Amino acid sequence: MKKVIKIIIFLIIFYFLLVNIFKILWLDKNSIGYFHDEPKNSLDVVYIGSSNAYAHFNTVLAYDKYGFTTGMVSADAQNVAVTKYMLIEAQKYQKPKVFVIDIGRICDDDLYIFSEGDIRKTTDSMTFSKNRKEAIDTLLKYRDTEKDKYINYYISLFMYHNTWKNITEKKFVGDENLYKGYVFSWDTSRTEPQEKLEWVDNYIDMPEEDEKILLDLIDYIKSNNLNVLFVIPRKAFDEEYMGRFNTAISIINENGLKVLNFNNMDDFDVDFNTDLYNAGHLNVYGATKYTLYFSKYLKENYDLPDHSNDPLYSSWDDEYKRFKESFGNKTGNNFDELLLEYNEMY
Amino acid sequence: MSLTSLTFLEFCILALIIYFIVPKKIRWIVLLASSVTFLFWNNLSVYTVIQAIIVLLSAYIFGILIDKYHDTRKSKVFCVLGILIIIAQLIYLKYTNLFLVTANHIFNLFNININFGMVTRNSLLGISYYSLIMISYLIDVYRGTCKPQKNILKCALFMSYFPILTSGPFVRYENMEKDLYEGHKLKYDSLCKGLVRILWGVFKILVISQRCGYFVDTVYGDLGTYNGCFTIVAVILYTIQLYTNFSGSIDIIMGISEIIGINLPENFKAPFFSKTITEFWRNWHITLGSWLRDYIFYPLQKSNFIQKLNKKCKNIFGKKFGKKIPLYLSMFIMWTLIGIWHGGAYTFIIASGILQFIYIVLEDLLGPASEKINKKIGINTEAFSYKLYQALRTFLLFSFAMIFFRATSIGNGIQIIKSIFVYNPWVLTDNTTLFTAGLDLYDFRVLIISIIVLFIVDGLSRSGSVREKLFKQNIVFRWTIIYMLIFAILIFGCYGVGYDPAAFIYRQF
Numbered sequence: 001m002k003k004v005i006k007i008i009i010f011l012i013i014f015y016f017l018l019v020n021i022f023k024i025l026w027l028d029k030n031s032i033g034y035f036h037d038e039p040k041n042s043l044d045v046v047y048i049g050s051s052n053a054y055a056h057f058n059t060v061l062a063y064d065k066y067g068f069t070t071g072m073v074s075a076d077a078q079n080v081a082v083t084k085y086m087l088i089e090a091q092k093y094q095k096p097k098v099f100v101i102d103i104g105r106i107c108d109d110d111l112y113i114f115s116e117g118d119i120r121k122t123t124d125s126m127t128f129s130k131n132r133k134e135a136i137d138t139l140l141k142y143r144d145t146e147k148d149k150y151i152n153y154y155i156s157l158f159m160y161h162n163t164w165k166n167i168t169e170k171k172f173v174g175d176e177n178l179y180k181g182y183v184f185s186w187d188t189s190r191t192e193p194q195e196k197l198e199w200v201d202n203y204i205d206m207p208e209e210d211e212k213i214l215l216d217l218i219d220y221i222k223s224n225n226l227n228v229l230f231v232i233p234r235k236a237f238d239e240e241y242m243g244r245f246n247t248a249i250s251i252i253n254e255n256g257l258k259v260l261n262f263n264n265m266d267d268f269d270v271d272f273n274t275d276l277y278n279a280g281h282l283n284v285y286g287a288t289k290y291t292l293y294f295s296k297y298l299k300e301n302y303d304l305p306d307h308s309n310d311p312l313y314s315s316w317d318d319e320y321k322r323f324k325e326s327f328g329n330k331t332g333n334n335f336d337e338l339l340l341e342y343n344e345m346y
Numbered sequence: 347m348s349l350t351s352l353t354f355l356e357f358c359i360l361a362l363i364i365y366f367i368v369p370k371k372i373r374w375i376v377l378l379a380s381s382v383t384f385l386f387w388n389n390l391s392v393y394t395v396i397q398a399i400i401v402l403l404s405a406y407i408f409g410i411l412i413d414k415y416h417d418t419r420k421s422k423v424f425c426v427l428g429i430l431i432i433i434a435q436l437i438y439l440k441y442t443n444l445f446l447v448t449a450n451h452i453f454n455l456f457n458i459n460i461n462f463g464m465v466t467r468n469s470l471l472g473i474s475y476y477s478l479i480m481i482s483y484l485i486d487v488y489r490g491t492c493k494p495q496k497n498i499l500k501c502a503l504f505m506s507y508f509p510i511l512t513s514g515p516f517v518r519y520e521n522m523e524k525d526l527y528e529g530h531k532l533k534y535d536s537l538c539k540g541l542v543r544i545l546w547g548v549f550k551i552l553v554i555s556q557r558c559g560y561f562v563d564t565v566y567g568d569l570g571t572y573n574g575c576f577t578i579v580a581v582i583l584y585t586i587q588l589y590t591n592f593s594g595s596i597d598i599i600m601g602i603s604e605i606i607g608i609n610l611p612e613n614f615k616a617p618f619f620s621k622t623i624t625e626f627w628r629n630w631h632i633t634l635g636s637w638l639r640d641y642i643f644y645p646l647q648k649s650n651f652i653q654k655l656n657k658k659c660k661n662i663f664g665k666k667f668g669k670k671i672p673l674y675l676s677m678f679i680m681w682t683l684i685g686i687w688h689g690g691a692y693t694f695i696i697a698s699g700i701l702q703f704i705y706i707v708l709e710d711l712l713g714p715a716s717e718k719i720n721k722k723i724g725i726n727t728e729a730f731s732y733k734l735y736q737a738l739r740t741f742l743l744f745s746f747a748m749i750f751f752r753a754t755s756i757g758n759g760i761q762i763i764k765s766i767f768v769y770n771p772w773v774l775t776d777n778t779t780l781f782t783a784g785l786d787l788y789d790f791r792v793l794i795i796s797i798i799v800l801f802i803v804d805g806l807s808r809s810g811s812v813r814e815k816l817f818k819q820n821i822v823f824r825w826t827i828i829y830m831l832i833f834a835i836l837i838f839g840c841y842g843v844g845y846d847p848a849a850f851i852y853r854q855f
Contacts, residue, residue, distance in 0.1 A: 003534045010825065017829060018836075025837065151352060158842035165788045 025163050031072035031181035032125035036093070038180075042313075043071040043094045044304045048086045049102025050078040051183075052233040055281045057100075058288060059180040060320040062295035067306030069316060071096070072181030075125065077118040080106050081142070081213050084220045085135035089126050098302045099226055103259075104233040104280075106214055107206050107244035119143070124156045179323045180316060184284040185277040186330045197239065199264035203250070204243030214248060218255045227302070234262040234270050234290065236279045260297070268293045284327060285338070292342055347387050349512060349598045350551050350841070357384070358602055361508075365606065370529025377503055377526070377606070384508035385471060394470045397435065398506070404431040405480040406501045409487045409494035416490065425488040429481050436477045439469040444690040472511035474687060478637060480505055483519045485641055492520040500527055509602045513595040515613040516633035522608070530607025539813050540605035545831050546803075547597025550590040552839030554796045557789055558587035560840070564784035566752060569761060572783050574768035579780070581766070584752050585745040586797060589617070592631070616804035621736035623705040623743060634687070638680050646676040670710070678703055688751070693759060697751035705743055792838050 031054045035046075045068060047053050053074035062070055071094060073086045083101060090099070119139045126132040136153045152158045206214070221228050230252055232245055242263075249259045262268060268289075270276070275286030282290055298304060307313040324335040347354050361380040365373050386394060408428030415421040437445075446462040453460045483504070486492045495501040503526060504519060565572040565580035572580070593614045603610045613632050620626035627635055646652055652672045660668035685699020720727055753759035773779045781787050806812045816824055 013825070014829065014832070017833065021833060021837070152842060157836065161837050161839070161842060164837050165786070 022157060022160070024167060025160050030076070030121060030125055031074050031183065032122070034178065034181045035071040035073050035090070036125065036127070038069075038071055038094070039312075040093055041095050042069060043096050044068040045070040045098055045100060045298060045302075046073055046090045046094055046096040047071065047100045047102070048073045048083055048090065049100075049231075050074060050080075050105055051076050051281060052104040052235070053078075053100075053102045054181055054183045055185065055277070056102075056233055056287050056290050057294065058182045058184070058284075058291040058323070060182060060316060060323050061288065061291045062298075063180070063307075063313075063316045064320045065292065066295055066299040066304065067308040068295075068299065068304035069307060069313065070180070074102070074181075075121040077115075078122045079118070079139060080108075080210070080217075081138050082122055082135045083213075084217050085126075085131050085138070086122075087220065087224075087226065088131045089129075089135075092127070092129075092131075097227065097304055098298065099228045100298075101217075101228055101230050102233055103214075103230050103248065104235065106210055106248055107241055108210070109207055116149075119153060120156070120159070123153060124159075178319070179326075180319050182287075182323070184287060184323070184327070185281070186284045186327070188274060188276060188283055197237070197242075199261070200239050200242045201246065202239075202243045203246050204240060206244050206247050206251075211248075211251070214251060218252065218257065221257065222255065228257060229298075229302075230257065230259040231294075232259065232261040232263060234268075234282065234286070236272070236276075237263060260294075262290065262294075284331070288338065288342055289345065292339075292345075347384065349595050350548055362602075362605060366532045370531075373529035374500065374503060374527045377507065378499055381503060381506040381508040381511070385506050385511060387471075389468065389470060391468070393468060397439065397470050397473070400435055401432055401477060401480050402498070402502050402505055404428045405483050405505065406495070406498050408484055409501070410496065412484065412487045413494045421488060425484050428484045432477050432481055432484075436473060439467045439473060441686065441690040442467060444686070444692075447692070475511060475514055475516065476505050478687075479516060482516070482637060482641055486519055492518075492523065495519070495523075503527070507608075509599040510610065513592060513599060514631075514633060515596060515599075515611050516637045517610060521611070525608040528607075532605075533607070536604050536607060539817065540601040540603075542601075542813055542816070542828060542831075543604060544598050544601035545828070545835065547594040547599075547601060548839070549796075549831055549835050550594030550597065550800065552835055552841055554793065554800060555587045555590040555594060556840035557785065557793050557796075558583040558590070560784035560789070562587055562752070566762065569765045573765035574770035575773040576770075576780070576783055577762060577765045577768075579774075580783075581745050581749055581762075583793075585741070585748050586800075588748060588751070589614075589630075590800065616808050618741055618801070619737055619805065619808060620740050621733060622709050623702060623740055624709055626740050626744060627702065627706075634684065638684060642683060643676055643680045646679060647673070652676060674707055677706065681706075692756055693750045693753050696756065696759070697747050697749070701747040701750070705747075796834075796838070 035043075045062075047057055047059075047070055051074070054072045057070065057072075059070040059072060062068065071090070073090050078086075080103065087099060087101075090096070119136065123132060123136050123139070126135060133154060136150065140150055140153065205211075220226075232249075237245070245261065249261060252259045270282060270286040270289050275282055275289065277283035277286075307316070327333070327335045347357065357380075361376065365376045365380075368376055385398065405428060408424045411424040412421045412428075415424065443464050446464060450461055483492075487494045495504065504522060507517075507522075507526065510517060562580050562584045565576045566584075569577070596613045600610050600612075611633050615629040615632065617626050617629040620629055652675070655672040655675070656669060659671040662668060663671065681699045681703035682695060683699075684702070685695035685697070688694040688698045717727075726732060749762050750756070750759040753762060781790065785793065803812050806815065816827060819827075
């Protein structure tokens with residue numbers, strides 16, 4: 001018995017060392033990493049999606065305005081095919097009032113063209129579990145060249161142990177939960193000005209695999225009785241895509257679930273000349289408009305609590321302050337003044 | 347299946363779990379099933395199965411016959427017959443090209459226009475090991491050192507015991523018989539010590555050997571760019587690569603066997619602390635040396651031919667020098683065979699055969715004169731500095747020979763030697779050039795620290811098992827060392843994406 005206890009203690013210490021040493025060696029944290037930093041059951045909204053999620057919804061602004069907390073389970077180029085697994089991942093730690101799922105890429109033709117980095121950005125930050133393995137398997141199914149390297153995805157250690165050569169002070173002292181998962185970009189010069197088209201009413205078939213993924217996701221949501229709101233982010237779509245999204249919206253609605261299409265609203269819009277970072281993403285100005293509108297919608301429709309005066313949530317105030325300072329440094333403008341201007345609109 | 351691959355780890359864990367779960371009586375069957383699986387893992391075909399069956403049946407049937415006709419002429423005939431079959435197959439599978447190359451050279455020498463093309467033979471993993479092991483089995487039965495194994499499956503297990511198939515050590519039936527077939531109980535002590543030994547082996551391979559390999563491969567792959575000091579560093583690092591790769595594999599093998607409860611003979615005893623090449627070979631690949639001494643050298647020395655030659659030489663050259671000629675002849679044969687065993691190419695025969703023979707003969711011939719000179723000029727041969735000089739000399743002589751071990755041909759070996767003499771000492775001092783050959787500054791730092799650790803551990807092992815010493819320490823110190831070892835492997839090991847678990851240098855043998 002004494003020997004068994006010894007072995008258990010040895011393994012516990014080993015696990016503790018492993019987790020902490022490899023935190024230092026790991027990649028820089030992304031929004032999913034910050035999501036995992038939040039205390040258990042402390043989030044009121046969980047927002048799942050690709051870069052459209054973390055670049056469009058300013059979590060700290062929403063908190064400052066209405067007092068509810070939002071966690072971002074989103075990574076750069078996060079594939080729609082893993083949304084189900086992200087829902088499972090989120091439920092392990094949080095019991096939000098609503099899951100917001102960004103489906104801005106659900107009708108993409110190139111949904112299955114992605115790099116090793118795209119897989120890693122999503123799955124490396126997930127906790128080691130069967131669910132994570134299934135998410136990796138799902139993505140590798142679409143990427144033949146990576147299949148034989150599956151073990152390197154399952155055990156990220158195989159990939160990152162070599163980063164010991166580049167460990168900086170930041171890796172040792174850690175980083176605070178930067179803006180609670182929101183990532184902002186401030187310039188407007190990344191692409192040519194986008195053409196703004198009116199939303200059309202025609203229906204075009206979704207790509208077959210995309211539809212399969214959507215139906216599978218809906219099936220999971222319904223069978224687990226989850227409160228989910230789908231969103232189609234505001235960006236430059238052409239008519240073909242609008243037709244596909246109309247099909248996706250009808251499938252979702254037919255299943256009794258709700259979609260907000262930010263490209264086809266009477267009371268919301270962004271300025272394509274000033275509010276876009278590039279064709280697919282809003283900059284901080286567009287994101288502020290979007291957040292003001294959408295956070296109000298969430299507050300009104302989902303009975304979200306207000307933690308504004310709760311000292312347990314003070315880190316949200318701190319991050320909002322940090323965001324405002326950073327906004328000032330990057331743009332030379334005052335965020336509060338910007339809000340005064342935008343508040344009149346939304 | 348590489349010894350440091352995850353597949354091997356999973357394979358061993360599964361094999362060990364099943365071994366310790368099943369009733370004691372049938373545990374050896376688990377070992378047999380694991381060994382057969384391992385043997386044919388990537389190479390299962392009728393052809394390879396026949397190869398294994400030939401060796402097994404030769405040893406099994408002739409072993410029984412030798413015992414049955416013990417002390418009769420027939421016994422000797424059966425022993426020779428069994429050995430010949432095993433050797434014939436070994437030569438056919440491993441050394442056909444050596445004969446073809448030799449024939450081509452001879453034809454070329456006499457301007458005969460015949461040129462044999464090289465052939466590819468699909469030989470089973472570890473054929474050089476299990477062939478020699480089964481030859482020694484037949485000889486031991488013939489000598490009456492052991493009784494033959496009557497159960498063919500048990501005989502098959504002795505031949506194919508999976509941990510030793512890739513890198514040895516050479517085992518004797520009389521030493522293995524009890525351990526191999528007896529069902530062992532899992533002991534906490536053996537488990538801990540076995541795991542630590544495995545970790546140390548993995549450290550040697552993944553942290554040191556693999557890292558040396560990057561530099562050596564870069565330099566030897568482009569001698570036009572990398573020469574002079576690059577080559578000198580590569581020659582030294584290749585010896586360390588070879589040692590850590592081979593002895594690391596042995597550590598893993600010994601560790602696994604220790605967990606099972608099977609004692610294997612040690613194959614290395616801090617060889618780089620040896621003061622002479624003779625001593626070096628008593629500490630390097632010990633079981634191969636003792637195999638060749640017991641089954642080649644001593645029988646040769648006792649043979650009628652050598653005895654007669656001994657007498658003749660004594661009459662002609664006097665008692666002192668005359669006895670050396672037959673001795674050197676026996677040694678020459680033995681060292682040539684060591685060279686051949688290491689691989690079917692002349693580079694191996696030169697590197698681990700002829701050059702080693704020359705070193706040892708020179709040591710024997712020049713040793714007394716050297717002692718006299720040292721006495722005359724008053725050199726203290728007991729001083730640490732003198733012992734250090736001797737160890738360094740041995741290391742460099744061995745490293746020089748290993749140039750041919752690594753070379754792709756004799757010509758390539760000479761090219762490497764020539765490239766040493768390019769004058770570019772700034773490579774070592776300008777703080778950048780050295781780091782362009784596969785290893786950057788960080789890797790060199792890790793490598794140097796790891797090699798220092800290696801030498802400290804090897805030095806400590808000369809006065810007894812380092813693990814025994816470690817396990818006598820208090821738990822905090824003991825666990826700290828073990829955690830450091832684990833994390834050194836996890837962080838500084840050369841594995842993962844883009845890393846191909848390199849084939850062990852000795853595996854092909």
